[in-house]
Amino acid sequence: MKVRLSALTAFAVLALTASNASAATLVRAKLQKALSASQKPIARGAVFTCAADTCISNSPASQTLSDRACRQLAKAVGPLSPYGTAAKQFDEAKLTACNGSGE
Numbered sequence: 001m002k003v004r005l006s007a008l009t010a011f012a013v014l015a016l017t018a019s020n021a022s023a024a025t026l027v028r029a030k031l032q033k034a035l036s037a038s039q040k041p042i043a044r045g046a047v048f049t050c051a052a053d054t055c056i057s058n059s060p061a062s063q064t065l066s067d068r069a070c071r072q073l074a075k076a077v078g079p080l081s082p083y084g085t086a087a088k089q090f091d092e093a094k095l096t097a098c099n100g101s102g103e
Helices: 002-024 067-077 092-100
Strands: 027-031 046-051 054-057 080-084
Touching (some): 046 067, 080 092
Antiparallel strands (some): 027 054, 027 080, 046 054
């Protein structure tokens, strides 16, 4: 019984740690104009969950934090500002390019 409880406790700690680590690498986009209804657009193979004026992807940042993904998302939901993770945001030049052309 103690072994099973210890294993469950360890699993819970690992799950919480992984959850906190992935939250730091979520790609978020703020929309310049709020959506009238929720959407789940796909950009570079990653699903974004969009509601009101925010889109979030749970896919790895390596897949979603790219110029191409930004352009595809902007084409689906409209201009973005800002776009990126908590640690890395697109600068103005990248955002202008992202919002200027859809792919």
